[in-house]
Amino acid sequence: MEWLVIIVLFGSFFVLLGLGVPISFAIGISSLLTIGLSLPIDSAIAVISQKMVSGLDSFVLLAIPFFILAGNIMNQGGIAIRLVEFAKVLGGRLPGSLAHVNILANMMFGSISGSAVASAAAVGGTMAPLQKKEGYDPAYSTSVNISSCPTGLLIPPSNTFIVYSLISGGTSISALFLAGYIPGLLMGLGLMLVAGIIAKKRNYPISPRASRSEAIKKTLDALPSLGLIVVIMGGIIGGVFTATEASAIAVVYTFILAFVVYKDVSLKQLPSIILESVVTTSMVLLLIGASIGMSWAMANADIPYLISDALLAISENPIIVLLIINLVLLVVGVFMDMTPALLIFTPIFLPIATDLGMDPVHFGVMMTFNLCIGICTPPVGSALFIGCSVSKVKIDQVIKPLLPFYAVLFFILMLVVFVPSLSLALPQFFLGY
Template structure:
């Protein structure tokens, strides 16, 4: 019976995805079909409705719409260009300087907005014309942008960590945020290394050395934007406010910055920004609600324990199990977007790794890193599509330039996976 439930749940889910049913509805319908194996129709509908409603009744989830709204305000608020100019100060003298500027700007913008797609669109849209003007291959430029925009999913604030915290049973969001810094920076540095090697071979230009006055001005212009990171993380680590309260503060901060300081957003634009944020939040929260129904269906049928037992029968070596989980997640990430993959596979794999003594915070970084690579890959990678769109290149043209960047991402992923202190150093330092 257990294996029958497993076949019905995942079989119906992938069939529905294959025929073009939206992910949220595919999750909900497959969960309902699974529950019908154990309960009559009226009871099954009541159970899944109740689980969807109670799954969204969480104070922590309020952070998602607030961070989405803050990100959308920043996307319209002239912050991207100021971060690009600041990144030129940091990386302007390196080989292929504009490629490094793209990576650093994505790390900074992603850390502020928490969105890979928003970062790829804003920074990529700004950098693509500049790189083309300097003679950079558009496919190479797009590859740099595509693989660097997901760094913001690891460098906080990140909605992915909030979702993981909820699904994992309350892993500290503050600890996850702190744990993401070093892996995210390591990811960016790896990409910069590859970009430097390729740029030096191709003879890409180095930016003209800025004057002292330019350094001062560009740094001063970027400080208010970068201040958001200090306010959010300083408040969380200092115990002044929670991650959810920090998200509301982020909205107020970005509103003041974009409307009153930079004056790039007018009051007339706010209703449109609000509407876009509501639509995006609704999509994410519907996914979460539907996934709560699936989580209950899986738990009721003991599916996580079945998979856990199956993996542990193969090996009780944590290194082997982590490698197997990594391979599965990389394959899943190719075909599924991050949020549904996170919602579905966290309750399956978390019991396995906790039984082996792996820290839930460390595993949160590992699963998010895995799925972040997935959004850069065909056929459904959102970062891939947005990067090609703003870069003005075809997906087929960018696949070959992406290969060395994929390679360094995999190397970095393995380092983060097998050296837990890369993730746990900062949480242990600040939170004990």
């Protein structure tokens, strides 16, 4: 009976996805069919409805619409070009400097906007013509943009960690935010190392040195944007406000920045920004609600324990089990976007990881890093499609240039998995976690 439940749940889910059903509806329908195996259909509908509503009744989830609104304001506020100019100051003298600028700008813009796709579009759209003008191979420059745009999903503030905190049963958001810094920076530095080696071999140019006055001006222009990270994380670490309260502060900060300081956004644009944020929020929350229903259906059928027993039957060695989990997540990331993958597979793999002695914060960073790689991979990687679209390069042209970047990302992922201190050092130092 248990394996019948697994077949019905995942079989119907992937069939519905294959038919083009929106993922939130596919999750809800497959969960309903699964619960219907043990309950009358009217009772199954009542149960899944109650689970969706009760799951969304969470103070933590208030942070998501606020961070989405703050990100949309920043996206419209001319932030990308200022961060690109600041990145030129930081990385402008390295071999193949524009590739390093692209990576640094993605790290900063992604962390501020909280969106890899927005980062790929905004930074990539700015950098692609500059790199083409300097003689860079378009496929190479596109691969740099695609592989680096997810770095901001690890460097806080990150909606991904908020979602994980909810689905994992209340893991500290503050600890998750701090835990993402070192892996996120390692991710960016690893990509810069690969980009530098390739640039050296191809003799890509070094950008002209900026004058001192020009460097100071570009730095001062970017500091207000980067100040958002300082305000948010400083307030959270200092205990001034919670992560949820920080999201509301982020909206006020970005509003003042875009409308008063930079003046790149007018009040006439505000309704459309709010509407876009509402639409995005409704999609995310519907997905979360449906996934909570699926989590209950899986727990009710003991699916996590069945999968745990199956994994431990293969090997009881923690290293082997973690490698299997990561390989499964890498495959899942190829076919599924980050948020639904996080929502569906956290309840399955987190109990296994904790039984092996892994901290929930460490597991959340590992899972997020893993799925960051997934959104850069074909056939359905969102960052891959957006990156190719803005640079007008075909997907098949960037697969080969992406391979060395995939290799370094996988290497750093293994470091994050098997060296827990990379994720836990900052939460332990600042929060005593």
